[in-house]
Amino acid sequence: MKKNFLADRFTREDLVPLEVIEDLANQYEDLINLSFGDSDITTNKNIIKAAFKDAKKGHTHYTKSLGDRELHQEISNYYKEEYDYSVDISEMIVVVGACHGMFLALSAVISPGDEVIIHEPYFTPYKSQVELVRGKAVVIPTYEEDNFEISIDALEKSITTKTKAIIINSPCNPTGHNFSIESILSIAALAKKYNLLILSDEVYSSFCFKEKFIPITTIEDMKERTITINSFSKNFAMTGWRVGYVLAPKYIIQCMNRINEGVCYTAPSISQRAALHALRLRKSAEAEIIKEFKKRMSYSYERLKNIPGISVREPEGTIYLFPSIKGTGLTSEEFCKRLANEAHVLVMPGNMFGHSGEGYIRIACTVEQKKLKVAFDRIEKFIYSNIKAPFI
The missing domain is CATH 3.40.640.10 (Type I PLP-dependent aspartate aminotransferase-like (Major domain))
Incomplete structure (x- = not known):
């Protein structure tokens, strides 16, 4: 059936990188997802308790x-x-x-x-x-x-x-x-x-x-x-x-x-x-979250900077690292697809964020350090198993 009811500006069939990521996210049970900016941290229990107390009072x-x-x-x-x-x-x-x-x-x-x-x-x-x-x-x-x-x-x-x-x-x-x-x-x-x-x-x-x-x-x-x-x-x-x-x-x-x-x-x-x-x-709730992300970002940076074919800047802010994978010889999407399929680690391709993002990936430090260790162990193994072609 033709899509004749769609507005003209929405009739293009381009597959956006986000859709590629969503498809990959559902393929492996042991996949570690470092793609989206939604962390494993649950909202502070005191915030939840106070909000639901207000709901019971009639704030509905x-x-x-x-x-x-x-x-x-x-x-x-x-x-x-x-x-x-x-x-x-x-x-x-x-x-x-x-x-x-x-x-x-x-x-x-x-x-x-x-x-x-x-x-x-x-x-x-x-x-x-x-x-x-x-x-x-x-x-x-x-x-x-x-x-x-x-x-x-x-x-x-x-x-x-x-x-x-x-x-x-x-x-x-x-x-x-x-x-x-x-x-x-x-x-x-x-x-x-x-x-x-x-x-x-x-x-x-x-x-x-x-x-x-x-x-x-x-x-x-x-x-x-x-x-x-x-x-x-x-x-x-x-x-x-x-x-x-x-x-x-x-x-x-x-x-x-x-x-x-x-x-x-x-x-x-x-x-x-x-x-x-x-x-x-915020003095307590926000501080705990920021402290945790600083720890995760620091750990991830230290792991990434020692992996061949990858270079990364010291983190300044946010919850993301944006390492260059140009040394691997792969495009951003090729790298992400292979990393997901071969190492079961999911990250975002840099070209999703515009043309100048090509050659980079975005890593969201949204899981605990124990899980980050497994992810970076897999990334290292992925790189070293391909060290002759095309990475080094």
Whole structure:
């Protein structure tokens, strides 16, 4: 049967790398999955207990469309305590995860033909979301030899009369790079010079291993031109709760809210209560998770840097490593397919994150160290068993 009812833009038959990964994930019972960013850590029991206590009290109904007012206040308190930054509850909306927030934000600010600059390698949904709202994604590659730092010269040269916004993601999924303060200040300066909007994905802001994270919205004169997207998924191990938030000028939040009335109206009330308690318990709950991921990342880095054909940068942030596998002579997808089929370890191909991701793989350190050891033992055996061809 012909797919004649699909919108024209969805009739292509391209098999995306994500679908390849999903197929491989179901083939082996002993497979160790290091592909998706969903860890084996369960949400802190005190957060769960408090959220379900609230549910029994009656928090099982719609909240206000912008979100639970108590959660708004906790988010406001968080930014004041952590960054000495004031954000009013009218300048935020609670969303069903960061992807939902980014899509609502782009829907609110991008007109057909507007250009949105994205640094590559990039979180996969960015480009497709820009295109879904009829914008044009303009991709700027970053390179390992530059520590995946964005080139400010290349960024400025990419700005045209049609440029409306820049999406930044720091610490970055997939590279793990945390933009330097110099780069953040330079990006802010360009935004002000050319009257551009910044959409800042700060999902991994708690996972900065070398220096303190600085939200771009806190820089002087940037609040009026910054949309901040954040989530509780990673820093509180709450992926399944599907809850995040967006900070932006009041008029943008109001527009996002109008759009969301026809999408899902509001985030789940029980998830919002969990988010509220997560912020109140963050000194202990978040610290435990960050400590565990730092341990896993450090272990994985030490294992990877000694494997022939693979090179890797010391982790700076996120929960991912982005090693180069160029020394193996295989493409990213070839390497991932063979590793899954021969070693039963699943990782993401780098080309999934844009053309400049080719020659790399993304490893999510989402399992305990004991299991990571088994995974890297298998990777080593896989490499050494093929050491004559094509790896060395």
